[in-house]
Amino acid sequence: MARARRRSGRLNTTAPTPEPSDEPSASVPSGSQQTEDGAVDSPSINPESAGEQAATEEGIRQEDEKCPACTPDNPPVADEEEKWVRCDACKAWFHWRCAGKGDLDAIDKWYCRPCLDEDTRRVITMKPPARKSSRKRTQRDYAGLNSGQESDPHRWMRILEGKDIKPHSFKRMKGSELTLEWIEHDFDSFREPILIETPEGLGMKMPESNFSPQDVAEILGGDTPVEVIDVATQSNVPGWTLSKWADYFTQEPHQRDQIRNIISLEVSGTELADKIMPPRLVREMDWVEKFWPNTKKGRGHTYPKVQLYCLMGVKNAWTDWHIDFAGSSVYYHILNGAKVFYFIRPTPANLAAYERWSGTEMQNHSWLGDLCDEVYKVELTHGNTMIIPTGWIHAVYTPEDTVVFGGNFLHSFNVATQLRVREIEISTHVPKRFRYPHFTKLCWYAAEKYLRDLKAKEEFPPRVLESVEALADFLVNEGRMMEKGSDQAKKEAKEQVPGDRIKDAPALARELRWRVRLAEGYGSDEDSASRNLKKRKAPATNGDAGWLPGGPSKRKRVSDEHEEAVASVYRNFKPKTWDLVREKEGEEEERTAVKRRVDGDDDRWKEVWGAEVVDGDDEGENVRVKSRRDVLVKVRRTGKGLERHRVERIVEEWEWQSGIGT
Helix, strand or coil, X not given: CCEEEEHHHCCCCCCCXXXXXXXXXXXXXXXXXXXXXXXXXXXXXXXXXXXXHHHHHHHHHHHHHCXXXXXXXXXXXXXXXXXXXXXXXXXXXXXXXXXXXXXXHHEEECCCHHHHXXXXXXXXXXXXXXXXXCCCCCCCCHHHXXXXXXXXXXXXXXXXXXXXXXXXXXXXXCHHHCCHHHHHHCCCCCCCXXXXXXXXXXXXXXXXXXXXXXXXXXXXXXCCECCEEECCCCEEECCCEHHHHHHHHHCCHHHCCCCEEEEEEECCCXXXXXXXXXCHHHHHHCHHHHHCXXXXXXXXXXXXXXXXXXXXXXXXXXXXXXXXXXXXXXXXXXXXXXXXXXXXXXXXXXXXXXXXXXXXXXXXXXXXXXXXXXXXXXXXXXXXXXXXXXXXXXXXXXXXXXXXXXXXXXXXXXXXXXXXXXXHHHHCCCCHHHCCCCHHHHHHHHHHHXXXXXXXXXXXXXXXXXXXXXXXXXXXXXXXXXXXXXXXXXXXXXXXXXXXXXXXXXXXXXXXXXXXHHHHCCCCCCCHHHHHHHHHHXXXXXXXXXXXXXXXXXXXXXXXXXXXXXXXXXXXXXXXXXXXXXXXXXXXXXXXXXXXXXXCCCCCHHHHHCCCCCCCCCCCEEEEEEEEEEEEEEEEECCCCEEEEEEEEEEEEEEECCCCCC
């Protein structure tokens, strides 16, 4: 941490005046006399000698006042209030006016220019604000505070003037087109923000369009505390309740003392939550919905409550550049009002620029778009919905009073970027309470489910397998922390493991990595770099297409014999061996049944079709049912007898003559 001190506290300051002594001669120079009142008379001192001595002392004092950054144009001054700062690398002391910029008190780590040039990984960082929104890292306007001027909330839009903002070319889709099948089979799907103009077909539930902050306060309680952001400084304003916010929101724009914003009001487990349901696609992808145990969710339970946010902003509100925590994706529905989004693509170079910019002095003086390749603009109005994929950097402007409902979700189609954003949060010192809650525990739940599915020979798209491998690599490192880390690190890592599901976390992580590599068709002893190179460049083999962006890709089956042969050379995990493995694919059968069609967007059909046995109906339409029963049997001897695994899978295809109803 950078150390700062006033001039009077610097270590190499001139020697202090000695304390008075009981022996007068001890403090009297040679050739001087002391008068009765204690004054020193020096008649024997030569004026020339005195002048030379004074000049020497002045030279020593000036030399002592210098710092390595002093120049003839910026000479040292004798000022008791002079501010000094010490470089955290070379430990040299500098005048702040010579070597620094901004508010010294706001600096966390500081490096001099030679040390920055010597190692480009060094970055000057700022102390985090005392209070912040839980949805993003906010920064105080240190530039405005240092100059003594009141911050201007409109300066954000003035910064935009003259900037190169490109019109977007993101997809506009109908709600009915957003399906899990589309994402699983289209390699290019869900890599850019998606715009949906109307809610029809999305399978979501929202309050009426006239829903207001007063309604929020009435449902949640007017005394409910709420975090409010002051737009001018992008910092939290304490002491607000929902009733106070509702009164503020109803004022005319010219009557408001400041421009403010609410972006972190999460309402899961409240009566308001009963009025909201995320889009169907979001629910099908969301790790919390898929992997967190249902018995540990809902009111009274601790789980990642990030799915239902109510956001309320007044005219001219601005939320500065940020990435949602852990790179989570976002659904965003404009209930009433309008929003303008500015997007930066999450390329490796842009993420690196964001990492250098976030939490440093650059954040107060530079436009992030100048450090990145392109900035895109998207305008949304009431009734529009947008889904933002993993890791996209964005800023948001509110042109009129607006109420929005949205939420965050992690998914299995870009885990590598989610983990990259988490690394950025750690390197920029985002406090843990402002990160995705229970992130690592959720990863363990996901890993445990994927391991079970891989053991049962479930099929997964290449994008999912790639993500599961990234997840496994992350958890293997967590396992190593439990085995070889410090006592504190071991304790923290073990606390994140859900003991109700996982007994040996390091072993589970290694087995998951081994199995997903086999599922991808690669030997488990190959390193990641060589396997990724093969994915990009390997020609098609065994009738499979090579792995190319946008091209078809099939999972290559690996026999159990190959699995055991590879396991013999695997360094970190030795799988169980079987005395006999036999798989039998059943013949297809076809029959006719009477069954009602799936009706529109009503989600109740899932409960019927998700049952173990689906019966016919007395009323309905004729439907052709194709089914196939596959059986996998594995046996081996054990110390107490034998173990037999029998896995049976039934695949059914129900086809009405004119297709499923929409």
